[in-house]
Amino acid sequence: MSIAGVDVPPYASPVTIPAGFFVSPTGSDTNLGTIASPWSLDFACNGAGGAIVAGSTIWMRGGAYNKVDGFQIGTVGAVGSGVDNSGSKILWRNFPKELVTIAATDDNQDSLQLNGNYNWLIGTIGKGEGIEVYRPVTTRVDPRGTCIWFGSTPQTGNKTINVVVHDGANGILNGGFTADYQYGEMEIYGCISFNNGTEDTSSRVHGMYIRHQGAGTKLRCTNNVVFNQLGLGIQVYVGTGASHDDGLRNIWVNDNIVWGAGSLGTLTGDVFDNILFGGIGGNVNSPARGCQCLNNVSFQLTQSESSAQMHIGGNNVINEDMEVSDNYCVGSAFDQTFGAVRIMPFRVDGNPSLKFNRNEIIPLSFTDVIEINQAGSVANFTQWQNNKYYNPVSVTTPSSATATLWRNGGVNRTFPDWKTNTGIGGTDTADIARPIVNKVFVKPANKYNPNYGYVCYFNWSQGESVLADISTIVNVGDRYEVYNVQSWRTGVGFGNPLLSGQYGGGNIALPVNGVEPAFPIGITPRPPLATSPFFDAFFVKKA
Numbered sequence: 001m002s003i004a005g006v007d008v009p010p011y012a013s014p015v016t017i018p019a020g021f022f023v024s025p026t027g028s029d030t031n032l033g034t035i036a037s038p039w040s041l042d043f044a045c046n047g048a049g050g051a052i053v054a055g056s057t058i059w060m061r062g063g064a065y066n067k068v069d070g071f072q073i074g075t076v077g078a079v080g081s082g083v084d085n086s087g088s089k090i091l092w093r094n095f096p097k098e099l100v101t102i103a104a105t106d107d108n109q110d111s112l113q114l115n116g117n118y119n120w121l122i123g124t125i126g127k128g129e130g131i132e133v134y135r136p137v138t139t140r141v142d143p144r145g146t147c148i149w150f151g152s153t154p155q156t157g158n159k160t161i162n163v164v165v166h167d168g169a170n171g172i173l174n175g176g177f178t179a180d181y182q183y184g185e186m187e188i189y190g191c192i193s194f195n196n197g198t199e200d201t202s203s204r205v206h207g208m209y210i211r212h213q214g215a216g217t218k219l220r221c222t223n224n225v226v227f228n229q230l231g232l233g234i235q236v237y238v239g240t241g242a243s244h245d246d247g248l249r250n251i252w253v254n255d256n257i258v259w260g261a262g263s264l265g266t267l268t269g270d271v272f273d274n275i276l277f278g279g280i281g282g283n284v285n286s287p288a289r290g291c292q293c294l295n296n297v298s299f300q301l302t303q304s305e306s307s308a309q310m311h312i313g314g315n316n317v318i319n320e321d322m323e324v325s326d327n328y329c330v331g332s333a334f335d336q337t338f339g340a341v342r343i344m345p346f347r348v349d350g351n352p353s354l355k356f357n358r359n360e361i362i363p364l365s366f367t368d369v370i371e372i373n374q375a376g377s378v379a380n381f382t383q384w385q386n387n388k389y390y391n392p393v394s395v396t397t398p399s400s401a402t403a404t405l406w407r408n409g410g411v412n413r414t415f416p417d418w419k420t421n422t423g424i425g426g427t428d429t430a431d432i433a434r435p436i437v438n439k440v441f442v443k444p445a446n447k448y449n450p451n452y453g454y455v456c457y458f459n460w461s462q463g464e465s466v467l468a469d470i471s472t473i474v475n476v477g478d479r480y481e482v483y484n485v486q487s488w489r490t491g492v493g494f495g496n497p498l499l500s501g502q503y504g505g506g507n508i509a510l511p512v513n514g515v516e517p518a519f520p521i522g523i524t525p526r527p528p529l530a531t532s533p534f535f536d537a538f539f540v541k542k543a
Contacts, residue, residue, distance in 0.1 A: 156184025197230025375409025
């Protein structure tokens with residue numbers, strides 16, 4: 001089949017030529033930018049001689065876009081009717097049903113930089129389709145280069161949506177390295193990030209690394225799946241020095257699925273948390289303000305001496321305003337001095353500060369369940385309610401009444417003593433036994449595509465399948481497809497769906513036999529660890 005003289009795969013239904021400009025791996029700067037005469041990607045990134053303006057869509061034809069020093073998008077769209085409305089934005093999209101791969105081939109280069117303003121890199125995901133940005137070099141030393149970097153500043157309105165990133169130093173990096181970096185409205189949404197990091201730096205870098213300033217604007221990191229890193233999963237951080245005094249303002253890390261921080265690295269070294277909100281060291285003039293960490297699912301594989309589920313707030317910083325609620329955290333480090341969840345200093349003065357509600361924390365080893373850095377009463381932490389802790393004890397270890405696995409001010413305490421000393425936790429509960437009922441999370445990514453979503457489960461019952469209700473992703477009568485997120489392969493994308501059919505409502509049965517996780521590009525100290533049959537994660541879409 002061909003469209004205007006251009007061969008495309010034989011689809012079951014005709015393909016409508018979308019409006020906009022076109023680029024291809026064999027395109028030319030002297031072409032017309034049509035589907036039959038596409039530009040090069042590099043030419044389009046630089047504005048195509050002024051042809052690309054606010055409201056333009058650039059369709060990237062399938063294939064490999066490789067460049068020694070990577071690609072830098074510098075076009076400028078407009079806010080239009082709002083930061084979340086696609087009108088007036090410049091949309092960079094993969095052509096329907098085709099897979100675009102973008103890579104810098106030199107050791108120390110970023111594969112793609114998002115500069116300019118109001119550029120949306122927005123992909124579709126499915127069998128053999130999407131936008132894949134990765135680093136193909138095999139050396140795992142620093143500098144390695146990042147997959148996607150929100151680069152030069154000031155900038156605003158740029159987004160990555162439904163994009164797959166892997167094998168960079170960082171998967172997605174938002175953060176300048178000069179004194180004047182300023183980011184406005186930014187978003188990382190629905191992306192998949194895995195196998196990122198280097199082995200010769202203390203932090204081993206990140207699946208997603210967020211450094212943000214900007215009063216009155218937001219940076220949102222939402223509905224992403226981040227797994228199997230050498231270093232941290234998602235880190236929110238601010239540098240030191242007076243130039244960074246605006247600090248961690250209005251950053252929302254919500255509805256993400258994160259597991260395996262540090263799992264590709266050595267067992268010892270720095271802290272490798274799934275979600276690190278603030279950072280060790282920090283800037284005393286940069287407290288968290290207006291931040292959120294909500295509805296995240298976190299699974300730590302107990303592979304590093306100091307890894308944790310969540311680290312909330314930076315050392316040497318009195319944080320001011322943050323909500324941490326409805327998170328589900330399974331696993332921990334094997335060093336008892338590190339809590340599965342660590343809470344750094346927050347303002348205690350009678351005004352709302354840290355809100356910590358309805359979180360469930362389930363360590364899988366004999367380690368501290370929760371650690372509050374501050375000593376004494378923190379009763380002015382408002383809305384500390386209805387959290388549930390599963391004490392990782394057995395018949396041979398202490399009960400929840402005598403085990404000193406709750407920590408504050410550097411002192412380990414029993415759960416009753418911890419509640420008395422901190423003045424909080426009156427509505428919290430601690431159980432001895434681990435759960436026996438499966439826990440399933442369905443996260444519809446309906447902001448930009450109403451028929452996409454992610455599902456993950458914890459197979460506490462050890463059954464041969466796990467039931468999941470996907471009615472918030474697809475409607476009764478829709479055809480649907482299910483892919484294991486760990487099955488993505490470089491240059492191929494997802495293969496055949498794991499499950500497909502017509503949705504009849506209610507539950508579908510997800511398998512627990514798992515897949516072989518995508519292997520890293522370049523040697524890592526340890527290979528990816530299989531998470532099935534206990535845990536797995538899936539991408540679900542309307543077919």
